[in-house]
Amino acid sequence: MTVHSDTVPNITLNNGVQIPQVGFGVFQVPEDSTQATVEAAIEVGYRHIDTAAAYYNEAGVGAAIKAVGLPREELFVTTKLRNGDQGYDSALRAFDDSRRALGLDVVDLYLVHWPVPSKDLYVETWRAFEKLLADGAVRAIGVSNFLPEHLRRLLDETDVVPAVNQVEVHPTFQQRGALAATREAGIAVEAYSPLGRGADLGNEVVTRIAEDRGVTPGQVVLRWHLQAGRIVIPKSVTPERIRANIDLAGFELTAEEVAEIDALESGNRTGADPAKAAFSQYR
Numbered sequence: 001m002t003v004h005s006d007t008v009p010n011i012t013l014n015n016g017v018q019i020p021q022v023g024f025g026v027f028q029v030p031e032d033s034t035q036a037t038v039e040a041a042i043e044v045g046y047r048h049i050d051t052a053a054a055y056y057n058e059a060g061v062g063a064a065i066k067a068v069g070l071p072r073e074e075l076f077v078t079t080k081l082r083n084g085d086q087g088y089d090s091a092l093r094a095f096d097d098s099r100r101a102l103g104l105d106v107v108d109l110y111l112v113h114w115p116v117p118s119k120d121l122y123v124e125t126w127r128a129f130e131k132l133l134a135d136g137a138v139r140a141i142g143v144s145n146f147l148p149e150h151l152r153r154l155l156d157e158t159d160v161v162p163a164v165n166q167v168e169v170h171p172t173f174q175q176r177g178a179l180a181a182t183r184e185a186g187i188a189v190e191a192y193s194p195l196g197r198g199a200d201l202g203n204e205v206v207t208r209i210a211e212d213r214g215v216t217p218g219q220v221v222l223r224w225h226l227q228a229g230r231i232v233i234p235k236s237v238t239p240e241r242i243r244a245n246i247d248l249a250g251f252e253l254t255a256e257e258v259a260e261i262d263a264l265e266s267g268n269r270t271g272a273d274p275a276k277a278a279f280s281q282y283r
Helices: 031-043 058-068 088-102 122-134 148-157 176-184 196-202 204-213 217-227 239-244 255-262
Strands: 010-012 018-020 048-050 076-081 107-112 138-144 164-168 188-192
Touching: 031 048, 031 058, 031 239, 048 058, 058 076, 058 088, 076 088, 088 107, 088 122, 107 122, 107 164, 122 138, 122 148, 138 148, 138 188, 148 176, 164 176, 176 188, 196 204, 196 217, 204 217, 204 255, 217 239, 217 255
Parallel strands: 048 076, 076 107, 107 138, 138 164, 164 188
Antiparallel strands: 010 018
């Protein structure tokens, strides 16, 4: 089964750039299997690939892009700045390293991976991102794991509003305050770990809806995200799940089903706390 890429909706970002609403994440995909995994994802219809310098697999993503031979404009590629590379000059150098690893002249979306407030470099880093945007090296710039206070500071002290805030969101961890602040600023919400790293798929509400609909639990949760207007980047190395995670156009959740999933919020964060995270992301 191949999903025609036209069936995946686009989200228009605040600078007019369009991003496919369903992307393919490569977090924790080993470098030696990244190329084959990304090629398989592109083969079944993904046109949005999300990587990061901290994943140490940008070169594998780049090799897959080269191997499949699609026109460059048909693929949307995101990468992210490592925490240890924050700062104006170091961010510019790190971007060049990522661009070389990916084999791309222009990156579609470049994100500040974490705010790392203890280092107080994210405003300076953002100014480097603004330069990359002005120079045409990137089509859009954004942030990841930014809480309302981090967003407010960027909005107050810099010129370009982020196009995206990529944050952990799934049924048992919905970050409603962060999402509201993001949307109020005109920034698109992108959900990472959209399935709660698999932990939310066994929830009885999710499994019941999936059984009623004749779809997988993962498809139910991803459809819930799409109907809320979020971009999603599910990750899998299993061919059947890679295919299922993009095959979301054949059904729609009712308002009652959405409300049932909304009610699953339990504060179940699976990643680090952005208010405290300060790791360099170097090996």
